[in-house]
Amino acid sequence: MRAVDVAGVRALLAEAVDVDAPQPDGATALHWAMHREHVEIAGLLIGAGADVDAANDLGVTPLLMASARGHGELVGRLLAAGADPNGALAGGETALMAASRAGSLEAVSALLDAGARVNVTESTRGQSALMWAVANRHPAVAGALIEQGADIHARTGTRRRVYNMGGSRSAGSASRGIALEEVVEGGSTALLFAARSGDLESARLLVAAGADVDDTAADGNPALNVAAHSGHGSLAAFLLAEGADPNAAPLGYTALHAAVLRGTLRDRGVPNDDPVAGVPLVRALLEHGADPNARLTRGTPVRRWSHDFAFMDRWTGATPFWLAARFLEVEMMRVLAAAGADPRLPSRDGTTPLMAAAGQGYNRGGGSAFIRDRRDFSSYNPVESAALGSTIPAAEERLAREAVAAALELDADVDAANDAGDTALHAAASHGMNSVIELLTSRGADLRAENRRGQTPVALAVYADGIGGDRFAREDTAALLRSLADAAGLADMETPAAAVAESAHPGQPHGHPEARALTNPVSATPDSVAAGAALYTTHCATCHGPTGRGDGPLAAATAAYGARPSNLADATWQHGGSDGEVFAAVRDGIGPDFAMDAFGGRLAEPDIWNLVNFLQSLR
Numbered sequence: 290m291r292a293v294d295v296a297g298v299r300a301l302l303a304e305a306v307d308v309d310a311p312q313p314d315g316a317t318a319l320h321w322a323m324h325r326e327h328v329e330i331a332g333l334l335i336g337a338g339a340d341v342d343a344a345n346d347l348g349v350t351p352l353l354m355a356s357a358r359g360h361g362e363l364v365g366r367l368l369a370a371g372a373d374p375n376g377a378l379a380g381g382e383t384a385l386m387a388a389s390r391a392g393s394l395e396a397v398s399a400l401l402d403a404g405a406r407v408n409v410t411e412s413t414r415g416q417s418a419l420m421w422a423v424a425n426r427h428p429a430v431a432g433a434l435i436e437q438g439a440d441i442h443a444r445t446g447t448r449r450r451v452y453n454m455g456g457s458r459s460a461g462s463a464s465r466g467i468a469l470e471e472v473v474e475g476g477s478t479a480l481l482f483a484a485r486s487g488d489l490e491s492a493r494l495l496v497a498a499g500a501d502v503d504d505t506a507a508d509g510n511p512a513l514n515v516a517a518h519s520g521h522g523s524l525a526a527f528l529l530a531e532g533a534d535p536n537a538a539p540l541g542y543t544a545l546h547a548a549v550l551r552g553t554l555r556d557r558g559v560p561n562d563d564p565v566a567g568v569p570l571v572r573a574l575l576e577h578g579a580d581p582n583a584r585l586t587r588g589t590p591v592r593r594w595s596h597d598f599a600f601m602d603r604w605t606g607a608t609p610f611w612l613a614a615r616f617l618e619v620e621m622m623r624v625l626a627a628a629g630a631d632p633r634l635p636s637r638d639g640t641t642p643l644m645a646a647a648g649q650g651y652n653r654g655g656g657s658a659f660i661r662d663r664r665d666f667s668s669y670n671p672v673e674s675a676a677l678g679s680t681i682p683a684a685e686e687r688l689a690r691e692a693v694a695a696a697l698e699l700d701a702d703v704d705a706a707n708d709a710g711d712t713a714l715h716a717a718a719s720h721g722m723n724s725v726i727e728l729l730t731s732r733g734a735d736l737r738a739e740n741r742r743g744q745t746p747v748a749l750a751v752y753a754d755g756i757g758g759d760r761f762a763r764e765d766t767a768a769l770l771r772s773l774a775d776a777a778g779l780a781d782m783e784t785p786a787a788a789v790a791e792s793a794h795p796g797q798p799h800g801h802p803e804a805r806a807l808t809n810p811v812s813a814t815p816d817s818v819a820a821g822a823a824l825y826t827t828h829c830a831t832c833h834g835p836t837g838r839g840d841g842p843l844a845a846a847t848a849a850y851g852a853r854p855s856n857l858a859d860a861t862w863q864h865g866g867s868d869g870e871v872f873a874a875v876r877d878g879i880g881p882d883f884a885m886d887a888f889g890g891r892l893a894e895p896d897i898w899n900l901v902n903f904l905q906s907l908r
Contacts, residue, residue: 529577
């Protein structure tokens with residue numbers, strides 16, 4: 290049988306061999322006929338009395354094999370010979386489920402006619418044949434199952450898993466400071482499967498049969514948001530037309546946020562062939578009353594090393610317009626603005642749409658670093674040089690300039706600064722986008738604006754040699770900024786070398802008068818310093834290193850997603866060097882430019898003062 294020798298099979302059957310003789314794994318000749326999908330040999334074996342319900346060591350019967358292959362004729366022959374239509378694997382998978390997943394209407398119809406139970410569920414996740422048909426986009430099969438009484442309201446089981454909630458996308462997902470949350474998964478109906486898979490025709494059948502267009506999964510997410518987040522614009526538009534709520538946001542984002550996030554992408558760099566994806570879905574949502582100024586309230590789950598379309602926690606507060614600006618979706622920006630979107634509303638950290646378009650919070654690494662594209666997906670990027678790896682592609686810079694121009698036309702504040710003090714000009718300089726710099730300065734951007742580190746835009750005209758590597762000046766960008774300053778009559782702009790030095794370390798510490806006024810109540814005795822050293826080893830050395838030079842095991846990871854840990858052996862400390870300022874930095878944490886945890890909730894004040902005494906001993 291394995292050789293598909295029809296004549297040989299006939300000859301052996303004529304000799305009255307044992308037609309059900311199994312292999313060591315329990316497979317019989319009839320199993321092999323199903324594997325080869327050979328109708329003639331299957332007929333010979335069945336005619337010779339082969340056991341149509343024989344199971345191999347995994348419990349797989351010939352009927353299950355034929356059903357999984359969607360071979361309607363073989364399924365029909367086995368059923369006619371008495372095969373059990375309701376036999377199942379140990380996990381509960383039935384032949385009807387397998388045929389539904391394969392999309393064979395002929396096989397499904399034969400099984401239903403033979404008495405296959407339509408609402409049986411498998412035991413792993415509680416999924417039914419209808420769910421499998423819809424998940425695999427087989428509307429004809431879904432229709433047949435619904436006609437035979439498939440339960441359109443049945444739900445899958447639920448489980449709880451811990452996720453990184455919109456933090457880092459790669460190895461840093463387990464880093465300190467990344468929000469983790471236990472998330473409920475499952476509880477999906479067939480309509481929710483349709484929303485996720487994009488099976489529009491099955492969705493029509495389900496809604497006609499009484500499915501709720503606002504049906505929600507166990508986590509509370511409605512079908513409309515699932516469809517939009519999954520990139521299925523046509524299905525989302527159908528749900529809208531059927532009355533789905535366009536402003537539901539149980540997970541912190543609306544369908545409009547999701548439509549902007551996905552744009553016209555099916556996957557990273559792969560276009561979506563759904564004609565309603567992107568701007569058409571944004572228009573449809575707005576026409577049905579979607580709020581163009583809804584704010585993102587939290588991040589969404591991110592799998593490690595994934596390419597998920599997730600909402601980053603650092604985007605909290607973002608409106609759909611903000612996201613469109615960040616993703617350089619110029620037409621979306623204009624459509625949203627025409628519908629009443631406020632082009633100035635910032636995200637939680639004060640980053641405006643203009644700054645997002647100019648590249649604020651967008652990282653490109655040099656060398657073999659992990660970089661993120663405009664939709665913030667991680668990808669390995671081996672390049673010939675750090676300079677090349679940190680350069681925005683020309684086509685992307687042109688889009689960035691268009692998005693920045695659109696934001697300015699819509700009355701964006703060119704000198705708005707976020708909580709870190711960075712402006713759109715700081716962002717453009719950090720990426721070396723000279724055309725964007727020229728546009729911003731032509732609209733009055735302040736070349737001398739200082740962020741909270743005391744850095745002007747020219748100080749950010751640098752790039753790094755890989756993760757946490759040496760920093761080099763972008764000579765052309767620094768020269769452009771100096772020439773623009775000269776033309777504006779501004780003197781004493783930094784040189785490229787000074788830009789590198791300033792970006793690596795401020796000349797003067799920040800002023801924190803309230804913290805400076807705090808008095809250290811703990812004397813810097815050897816015992817206090819020793820106690821502080823023990824606390825430092827436990828809580829600080831992983832980032833700052835054993836001697837405080839910013840070279841701990843996590844230093845490279847923090848550099849890839851923000852800034853390197855401070856060099857505590859340096860004479861000048863960025864956040865001030867008085868005992869009170871050091872105490873406040875440890876107690877309250879440091880952000881948003883570098884996410885150092887606040888330790889006020891973990892360490893008692895005397896412990897923090899002991900730590901201060903140890904840190905002062907490092908200088």
